[in-house]
Amino acid sequence: MFDCIILGVVLEKALTGYDIKKEIESKIGNFYKVSHGRLYPTLKKLADKSFLTMNEQMQGGRQKKYYKATEAGKAMFFEWLSSPVDPNAGVEAQLVHIFFYGKLSKEIRDKQLQEYEFLIQQQVRQLEAISKKIPSDGMDDEDYFETSILFFGIQSAHNSLRWLKHIKNQKPFSLFLNENEE
């Protein structure tokens, strides 16, 4: 995945490793972490494999290496983006995909979103089935907090569904948060 994220940010514009890291951190840094000790070797690897071109420049006495996706790199990126996300991977993997969905054709994008929605619906059903077996009364502390994370999961799934419905229709986000209290 990491490889493809990098490719995704340098599809059109050439950037330095430093800038790529900044870009990723600012956009998806909330749930996806990059260390520079991993980034630079990966850039080298991708350039060696000709998924990236590297353009070295001296700018104001500073050594800078600009990377940009090659045709092979773009092909790899789009193949990755078009493939369904492993349901076993966390939410993050799915979010990373969706982050790039604007680059994808509406057909494939809609299909993937549909599939993801279906997956979460399944999850909701499964989790709610478990929750219904749990007596909500006479729970001691231990049971209460163990159970709490189940309800967190159910709520999260419901909210993913609401959000998915929204973005499937590409509705403006100004309408999105109004229902939230607090």
Next chain:
Amino acid sequence: MFDCIILGVVLEKALTGYDIKKEIESKIGNFYKVSHGRLYPTLKKLADKSFLTMNEQMQGGRQKKYYKATEAGKAMFFEWLSSPVDPNAGVEAQLVHIFFYGKLSKEIRDKQLQEYEFLIQQQVRQLEAISKKIPSDGMDDEDYFETSILFFGIQSAHNSLRWLKHIKNQKPFSLFLNENEE
């Protein structure tokens, strides 16, 4: 963290590695994965370090090893559980803690929950500040999907807050999901 999760499930009852895996998977398997290739060496390590006792038994021709936390193991577990969660770690780390909070004194538990609430409130403010700078009109596909994950984050944070308020007061979960549509 893995060490402490193991300790947490064998605080009172002795279990086999196989059962420990099952237990973890059934309770937090939705966001925390265990491989047995990691589990068994870890159990051995914890037993070597005297955080676990190991009790070998032959049950119906089957080789079984029962593990249970020692006093040192319990101490380690509670030290971990009582310490604040690294804000840089993902939600999962926090959820794992909360899963065990029933074992913690109300004082420390409330303090940790309070701290976590504060952290998310900060996050909400930060994310909402970013979102306010974004013009919601005239967005192309590319911007739309990039932005969408920001709103997912904001929504998730709001929902964490709602959930946290609920469990801070230990309100019954029967009241919890009613506000969810769909």
Next chain:
DNA sequence: GATTCCATGTAAATGGTTACATGATTCT
């Protein structure tokens, strides 16, 4: 003149998955 930011890289150590390897029991 010191600190922060820009900019890149390597390597040791750790962390973790996957595949290999084995064998009994229980269910169909």
Next chain:
DNA sequence: AGAATCATGTAACCATTTACATGGAATC
């Protein structure tokens, strides 16, 4: 009889973090 589940372990390989290492530019 064959499949699924119970039950444990090792080791090669892969992935990742952290620390080490360096130096110029900009800001205060």
